Amino acid sequence: MRARLIFRRHLPRQYGHMMVMLLVAGLFTGCHSEDPKKTLTIGGPFEFTSLDPAKDGYIYTRMQLTETLLDVDAQGALRPSLAKNWTVSEDRLSWQFELRDDVIFHDGTPLDADTVIKSLGVARSKPGPLNKAPVTAIAATGTHRVEIELSAPYNPLGAVLAHYSTQILSPTAYAADGTVTSLVGSGPYRLSQYAPPHKLHVRRNDQYWGPPARIEQARYLTGHRAESRALQARSGQADIIYTLDAPSLKSLSSADNLNVHSELIPRTILLKLNSGHPFLNDVRARQALSLALDRTGIAASILRVPGSEANQLVPPSLRDWHLDALAPAEQDPTQARRLLAELGWKPGTSGVLLRDGKPFRLRLITYADRPELPVIATAIQAQLAEIGVAVEVEITNSSAIPSGHQDGSLEMALIARNFGIIADPLGVMLTDFGAGGGDWGAMNWSQPEVHRLLAELGAEHRRHEYLQKAQRVAQLLADELPLVPVTFYTQQIAVNKQVKGFRFDPFERSYHIAEMELED
Amino acid sequence: MGKIVLHRLVQAMMVAWSVGTLTFVLLRSLPGDMAYRIAAGRYGYDNVDSAAADAVRAELGLERPVLEQYLGWLGDLLQFNLGTTLVSGAPVSQELQHQLGHSLLLASMALLLSAFIALPLGILCALKSQGKLDLASLIASSLLRAQPVFVIGLILILAFALHLGWFPVAGFGTALHLILPSVALALSLAAVSNRVVRNSTYEVLHSAYFEFSRIKGLTARQTFLRHGLRNMAVPVVACMGIQLVGLIEGIVMIESLFSWPGIGHGLAHAIFSRDVPMIQGTALTLGLIFVFINTLIDLVCHWLDPRDNRE
Numbered sequence: 081m082r083a084r085l086i087f088r089r090h091l092p093r094q095y096g097h098m099m100v101m102l103l104v105a106g107l108f109t110g111c112h113s114e115d116p117k118k119t120l121t122i123g124g125p126f127e128f129t130s131l132d133p134a135k136d137g138y139i140y141t142r143m144q145l146t147e148t149l150l151d152v153d154a155q156g157a158l159r160p161s162l163a164k165n166w167t168v169s170e171d172r173l174s175w176q177f178e179l180r181d182d183v184i185f186h187d188g189t190p191l192d193a194d195t196v197i198k199s200l201g202v203a204r205s206k207p208g209p210l211n212k213a214p215v216t217a218i219a220a221t222g223t224h225r226v227e228i229e230l231s232a233p234y235n236p237l238g239a240v241l242a243h244y245s246t247q248i249l250s251p252t253a254y255a256a257d258g259t260v261t262s263l264v265g266s267g268p269y270r271l272s273q274y275a276p277p278h279k280l281h282v283r284r285n286d287q288y289w290g291p292p293a294r295i296e297q298a299r300y301l302t303g304h305r306a307e308s309r310a311l312q313a314r315s316g317q318a319d320i321i322y323t324l325d326a327p328s329l330k331s332l333s334s335a336d337n338l339n340v341h342s343e344l345i346p347r348t349i350l351l352k353l354n355s356g357h358p359f360l361n362d363v364r365a366r367q368a369l370s371l372a373l374d375r376t377g378i379a380a381s382i383l384r385v386p387g388s389e390a391n392q393l394v395p396p397s398l399r400d401w402h403l404d405a406l407a408p409a410e411q412d413p414t415q416a417r418r419l420l421a422e423l424g425w426k427p428g429t430s431g432v433l434l435r436d437g438k439p440f441r442l443r444l445i446t447y448a449d450r451p452e453l454p455v456i457a458t459a460i461q462a463q464l465a466e467i468g469v470a471v472e473v474e475i476t477n478s479s480a481i482p483s484g485h486q487d488g489s490l491e492m493a494l495i496a497r498n499f500g501i502i503a504d505p506l507g508v509m510l511t512d513f514g515a516g517g518g519d520w521g522a523m524n525w526s527q528p529e530v531h532r533l534l535a536e537l538g539a540e541h542r543r544h545e546y547l548q549k550a551q552r553v554a555q556l557l558a559d560e561l562p563l564v565p566v567t568f569y570t571q572q573i574a575v576n577k578q579v580k581g582f583r584f585d586p587f588e589r590s591y592h593i594a595e596m597e598l599e600d
Numbered sequence: 601m602g603k604i605v606l607h608r609l610v611q612a613m614m615v616a617w618s619v620g621t622l623t624f625v626l627l628r629s630l631p632g633d634m635a636y637r638i639a640a641g642r643y644g645y646d647n648v649d650s651a652a653a654d655a656v657r658a659e660l661g662l663e664r665p666v667l668e669q670y671l672g673w674l675g676d677l678l679q680f681n682l683g684t685t686l687v688s689g690a691p692v693s694q695e696l697q698h699q700l701g702h703s704l705l706l707a708s709m710a711l712l713l714s715a716f717i718a719l720p721l722g723i724l725c726a727l728k729s730q731g732k733l734d735l736a737s738l739i740a741s742s743l744l745r746a747q748p749v750f751v752i753g754l755i756l757i758l759a760f761a762l763h764l765g766w767f768p769v770a771g772f773g774t775a776l777h778l779i780l781p782s783v784a785l786a787l788s789l790a791a792v793s794n795r796v797v798r799n800s801t802y803e804v805l806h807s808a809y810f811e812f813s814r815i816k817g818l819t820a821r822q823t824f825l826r827h828g829l830r831n832m833a834v835p836v837v838a839c840m841g842i843q844l845v846g847l848i849e850g851i852v853m854i855e856s857l858f859s860w861p862g863i864g865h866g867l868a869h870a871i872f873s874r875d876v877p878m879i880q881g882t883a884l885t886l887g888l889i890f891v892f893i894n895t896l897i898d899l900v901c902h903w904l905d906p907r908d909n910r911e
Contacts, residue, residue: 123770127869129688135642207643207652259689275698276688277869278861279773301771304856304865307754312769315762449645477872478645479636479653486650498646511649519649 124322137244146265152503172233185250193220208245233539239504293594313574326384346500356524371416390565433468482519522562641873683877692881710785722797744791753784841897
């Protein structure tokens with residue numbers, strides 16, 4: 081009893097003191113005074129760790145800190161940016177760019193040809209689209225004129241120069257060895273706080289050469305968990321949340337303070353097949369796998385975006401490469417079994433098909449960077465089991481796909497391929513389906529007509545002929561199925577109703593913050 | 601006490617060498633091409649390909665003999681240089697400072713809050729053992745401990761961020777951001793430590809020496825402060841020390857939920873992308889912190905109970 085008295089008399093006072101100290105200590109963790117009404121908060125799952133444009137440059141163009149030589153519109157058409165106009169020589173081996181003369185970087189340095197050459201030189205020395213382009217020289221032909229020479233015509237060059245890895249930075253942004261040491265761009269916003277991998281704050285650049293931004297400050301916060309991102313949108317902590325997960329969509333759609341946007345992006349979930357594998361080297365085997373897939377179930381139950389079933393590789397938003405007339409991909413296990421029977425596969429006792437004593441067993445690898453992929457992989461495993469194909473699913477690192485392609489060990493992979501890495505899909509098409517295939521494209525598959533058409537498309541500048549050839553390539557890919565399309569991707573975004581002027585960039589190059597307004 | 605410190609210093613050096621060496625050997629024993637993993641970490645899954653892997657391999661000299669790479673790391677370590685991360689290119693020490701600083705802040709706050717919950721609650725339960733409060737605390741502790749800390753965090757977000765709007769859902773940088781993640785962790789920790797405090801206090805209050813000190817004429821206050829507090833503190837300090845160690849490395853789910861830049865999350869990403877210097881630096885620093893915390897606990901326990909001089 082006495083002990084209880086001691087506790088009552090003495091501990092509470094000390095306890096109170098300590099609580100006060102604790103709160104004071106907590107307040108020392110730092111406070112920032114930002115007017116929430118003037119600040120737009122964006123959340124997404126994208127982490128950034130480096131200032132290097134080749135690595136995480138996308139987040140800097142999205143937050144409009146940095147700009148590229150050219151821009152693209154929502155349809156992928158080239159638009160002027162730091163270059164106010166450009167011309168291509170008749171032999172298509174030389175591209176001339178005329179730079180704006182009123183651009184000043186955030187450190188006060190004016191933009192000129194040497195600055196562009198420096199930035200593009202660094203971009204070219206690193207892995208990325210410019211490194212893959214047949215560029216032989218980048219030279220100044222005046223203080224505000226730049227010429228890029230090519231060893232072969234390359235139509236996607238314009239789109240490459242709109243890619244985030246080719247963003248133009250002030251010369252003061254680089255160390256002597258080309259490493260980016262500070263993010264000094266020319267965009268409508270300048271960096272105000274940088275705390276990788278989570279937090280990026282920007283403030284309006286009042287010296288911007290274009291129309292001034294209306295919103296004074298913007299913040300980006302990486303949210304790893306989809307639940308947390310959805311709750312940030314619901315609570316109003318974030319104004320715009322990218323990449324909502326399927327389970328949150330219903331509740332967010334009915335929230336009073338939010339609009340949910342579903343936007344098709346040029347990314348497709350597909351099965352990469354080793355067409356040289358003895359079980360998959362006949363087109364009928366690949367067709368059988370495609371016929372076994374229940375795309376409608378995957379779209380409705382896993383992605384929860386009914387109608388996103390893919391009947392071809394390239395989504396409708398990339399019109400040149402999409403076949404509007406192609407029939408939807410229906411599930412038909414009976415036809416799938418018939419095709420496999422034609423190839424000599426017979427039902428085995430365990431339910432797995434057999435041929436020459438060998439079971440139809442394949443290893444499917446996928447990666448968890450996109451959380452829906454492992455779930456879809458197990459759905460495909462079950463669907464292929466229905467036609468007697470045993471699939472062993474292995475969740476691994478994304479790099480196992482190019483690595484498995486190179487060493488020939490890859491049998492089947494479930495991937496989410498972005499056909500809009502650069503705004504011209506020809507860049508990815510050349511990489512994935514050119515002669516020899518590609519790390520993320522066809523494997524041990526050769527189609528001379530496709531290789532020839534793609535090579536011609538690199539130089540084709542006549543609109544009608546370009547379209548015809550692109551459509552022919554799309555048709556051949558749909559017929560021969562070196563990759564089996566599963567579903568198209570939809571970017572789900574929650575936007576607070578206080579945000580006015582929201583616009584989505586299907587190529588995800590910019591958040592268009594400068595065009596938005598925040599209502600009180 | 602001097603012996604403890606000296607012993608721990610030697611232990612710290614051995615930990616630094618063995619943790620770094622073990623990490624080096626283990627990472628090189630893992631299947632998969634390091635260059636591809638690093639390229640995926642650097643350029644993302646859309647851009648990792650054989651060209652990127654080749655560029656990484658050439659840049660980092662991954663083809664060099666393993667022994668040469670190991671000796672290079674050891675030489676750098678002797679100069680207190682942890683190297684640069686293979687993914688971002690920033691110095692490992694800088695990344696550690698950012699991530700570990702936030703982890704330590706969160707862990708310390710969580711531990712302090714848990715102490716503020718567990719100590720009074722545990723003592724009260726011991727004073728009224730088998731009473732309603734004791735029973736309620738037992739049930740609540742069991743329920744809380746059975747929940748993953750992630751769920752506790754989510755419930756706190758729903759209640760205090762979404763419905764009441766008192767705190768932000770996620771983020772860091774202000775005192776308000778610290779409250780919910782540290783309370784979530786504190787509740788989970790206090791669920792265990794309040795029972796440790798309760799049992800420890802109960803044993804002390806019912807011990808013969810406690811009774812004897814009252815008989816010999818000490819007041820209740822003197823008895824509790826001289827004989828009670830010290831004796832009950834030893835197991836509590838040891839328990840909280842272990843909790844702190846576990847916290848620093850094991851709060852990755854709370855870090856992910858609250859977008860908190862901690863070492864757990866950083867280490868997980870470094871492992872995915874085979875960022876060897878980052879993993880070595882993190883493991884080494886964590887090892888040294890654990891040695892430091894253990895030393896601190898030993899010293900505190902030694903001070904609390906100087907009878908055991910075997911150290």
